[in-house]
Amino acid sequence: xxxxxxxxxxxxxxxxxxxxxxxxxxxxxxxxxxxxxxxxxxxxxxxxxxxxxxxxxxxxxxxxxxxxxxxxxxxxxxxxxxxxxxxxxxxxxxxxxxxxxxxxxxxxxxxxxxxxxxxxxxxxxxxxxxxxxxxxxxxxxxxxxxxxxxxxxxxxxxxxxxxxxxxxxxxxxxxxxxxxxxxxxxxxxxxx
Ligand SMILES: Nc1ncnc2c1ncn2[C@@H]1O[C@H](COP(=O)(O)OP(=O)(O)OP(=O)(O)O)[C@@H](O)[C@H]1O
Ligand SMILES: O=C(O)c1ccc[n+]([C@@H]2O[C@H](COP(=O)([O-])O)[C@@H](O)[C@H]2O)c1
Numbered sequence: 001x002x003x004x005x006x007x008x009x010x011x012x013x014x015x016x017x018x019x020x021x022x023x024x025x026x027x028x029x030x031x032x033x034x035x036x037x038x039x040x041x042x043x044x045x046x047x048x049x050x051x052x053x054x055x056x057x058x059x060x061x062x063x064x065x066x067x068x069x070x071x072x073x074x075x076x077x078x079x080x081x082x083x084x085x086x087x088x089x090x091x092x093x094x095x096x097x098x099x100x101x102x103x104x105x106x107x108x109x110x111x112x113x114x115x116x117x118x119x120x121x122x123x124x125x126x127x128x129x130x131x132x133x134x135x136x137x138x139x140x141x142x143x144x145x146x147x148x149x150x151x152x153x154x155x156x157x158x159x160x161x162x163x164x165x166x167x168x169x170x171x172x173x174x175x176x177x178x179x180x181x182x183x184x185x186x187x188x189x190x191x192x
Contacts, residue, residue, distance in 0.1 A: 001031040001032060001097070001098050001099075002029055002030045002031050002032075002098070002099050002101065003030065003031065003032050003033070003034055003095075003098050003099070003100050003101070004021075004024055004025065004028070004030040004032070004033040004034070004100075004101050004102075004103045004128065005033075005034055005036050005072075005087075005088075005091070005100055005101065005102050005103065006020065006021055006024075006033055006034065006035050006036065006103045006104075007036045007038055007082075007084055007087075007102070007104070008035065008036070008037070008038060009037075009038055009041050009044065009049065009055070009158065010035060010037050010038075010055050010058070010059050010158070011048070011049055011050055011055055011158045011162070012050065012055060012058045012059075012158060012161060012162075012175060012179060012183065012188070012189075013035065013055075013058055013059045013062045013158075013175070013176075013179065014154075014156055014157075014158060014161050014174055014175050014179075015154055015156070015173065015174055015175060015176070016153065016154040016155075016156050016157070017035070018062060018063070018069075018176065019151070019152055019153070019154055020103070020105075020130060020151055020153075021033045021035060021063075021069050021103075022066070022068075022069070023130075023149075023151045023152060024103055024128060024130075024149065024151070025068045025069065026068075027149065027151075028128060028147075028149070030101060031068070032068050032069070032070055033068065033069050033070070033103065034069075034070045034071070034072045035059050035063065035069065035070070035071045035072065036072045036074060036075060036087065037052060037055050037056045037059055037071065037072065037073060037075065037076075038075050038081075038082040039052040039075055039076060039080050039081075039082055040080045040081040040082055041081065041082065042081035042082065042083060042115075042116070043111075043114065048159075048162060050188055050189070052073075052076060053076075054186070054188065056071060056073050056076075057182065058179050058182055058183070059071040061176065061178040061179050061182055062175070062176040062178065062179050064178065074087060074090065074091060074094075075087055078090060083115075083116040083117075084102070084115060084116070084121065085115070085116050085117045085118075085120060085121050086116070088100060088102070088121070088124075088125060099126075100125065100126075101125070101126040101127065101128055102121075102125055102126070102127050102128070103127075103128045103130075104127065104128075104129060104130075105129070105130055105131075105132045105135070106129055106130065106131045106132050106135040106136070106137045107132050107134075107135040109127075109129045109135075109137060110135055110137070122143060122145075122146075125145070126145045126146075126147075127145065127146045127147070128146075128147050128149050129142070129146060129147070129148050129149070130148075130149050130150070130151035130153075131148065131150070131151075132153065133153070133155070156174055160174075161174055161175060161189075162189045165183060165188070165189040165190065166189060166190065171183070
């Protein structure tokens, strides 16, 4: 199968992520998109991170009835922080029958030079990039293993969701209903 890998902290997963995953899987030859929950992004602070198993559970709740979207905990067993090149190497070995394509926003793409072994990463893997406002990409300058895809965008972030919860404001429609319920029932993101 052709698998798209959408890496993130998903702290928590929100509707902006789900729109991208669904759009990519339905507008490309990919058979499935896996949301890979990263315990610890190498370039982000860990202070506001919900436990990785709780984030995994929220991601599973969000995509539970979607046949083409899956959630992966592969990085839970790998060393932290989560370096994407190491995860990809591991996945290729574990699933030789699949081919893997990395999905990322243009913000991450423009930051790729800071990633571990980025020369190997961009040489050995296929990428689907979607453009985010404020991070324009020159399509003609992209290597041939990169595809620029137009995707519908919702201008929200996990940071915004966490802030809303902390203030006691609604996150309805910003996250899947089951995710909103689970966050409320467990009091996630309430305390500093
Ligand atoms: N609203 C959005 N629309 C499209 N892509 C998004 C959106 N928010 C985040 N992404 C992308 O999703 C991937 C995973 O993102 P991540 O889990 O870091 O979420 P985030 O909302 O950026 O989190 P935070 O606010 O905590 O930094 C990244 O590639 C990021 O660029
Ligand atoms: O491999 C790296 O060096 C690397 C550097 C920064 C980010 N990543 C991964 O990219 C994913 C999304 O990152 P971000 O910055 O968009 O939240 C997340 O899963 C990180 O582990 C990976």
